[in-house]
Amino acid sequence: MRWIVYSLIVINLGIAGYFIARPAEDSIARPQDGNHGQGKTLVLLSEKQSGNLPVSQQPVRPDPGKKLCYALGPYLDDISARVAQARSLELGLTGLISQHKVPNLKDAEFWVHVRPLPSRGEAMTLLRKLQARSVDSYIITQGDLADGISLGLFRQKSSADALQKKVTGLGFEDVAIREVGSTTTEFWVEIREISKLDETMRRRVKAEDQDVQWQMVSCRHQPADG
Incomplete structure (x- = not known):
């Protein structure tokens, strides 16, 4: 019986030695391709050079405290501007309408006048002197030129200049010319998303509109700081 026991002990020791000496292949991680299962490498925006970006996506450095917008215009009426605004909204852009007062020399008139005098009595005295010299004139009673004297309103600047020169030549002082009715309202469509507004998007917003440009x-409508 003893030899059976000894035989079993020897066999068990041999089996144990075999497994101890065998490499544990299942527990060793096999090297893999460094890109396997990782997908595309994430590149930080700061690692890209701005020179590699399209011109329309180049970063814009606004003046301190100011936001920049693309503006399409000028439109001469509110309805046309709103149609362009609607196109921008359909494209997912923030289209806002701003109004601007600009000189309008086409409809300007030129008012020749004597600047306001210290009192109404002095204005009346000067008025009589002007009329005595056959100069058409009347007292201005309202506005910032009250107690001044109106001499005439002209469409042509040259006509106003001629009258000013004539009255001054008669010995009257403080004859001036004011341009009146010389402003008109322009409408512009402002879009804040300048990085999205590439050439294609600008064409789609502008469509067939004439006499307008980007x-x-x-921004006239300054966005609130987030």
Whole structure:
């Protein structure tokens, strides 16, 4: 019986030695391709050079405290501007309408007048002197030129200049010319998303509109700081 026991002990020791000496292949991680299962490498925006970006996506450095917008205009009426605004909204852009007062020399008139005098009595005295010299004139009673004297309103600047020269030549002082009715309202469509507004998007917003163009401007509607 003893030899059976000894035989079993020897066999068990041999089996144990075999497994101890065998490499544990299942527990060793096999090297893999460094890109396997990782997908595309994430590249930080700061690692890209701005020179590799399209021109329309180049970062814009606004003046301190100011936001920049693309503006399409000028439109001469509110309805046309709102149609362009609707196109921008359909494209997922923030289209806002701003109004600007600009000189309108086409409809300007030129008012020749004597600047206001210290009192109404002095204005009346000067008025009589002007009329005595056959100069058409009347007292201005309202506004910032009250107690001044109106001499005439002209469409042509040259006509106003001629009258000013004539009255001054008669010995009267403080004859001036004011341009009146010389402003008109322009409408512009402002879009804040300048990085999205590439050439294709600008064409789609502008569509077939004539006599309007894109400009980079400081936003009239300044976005609230987030």
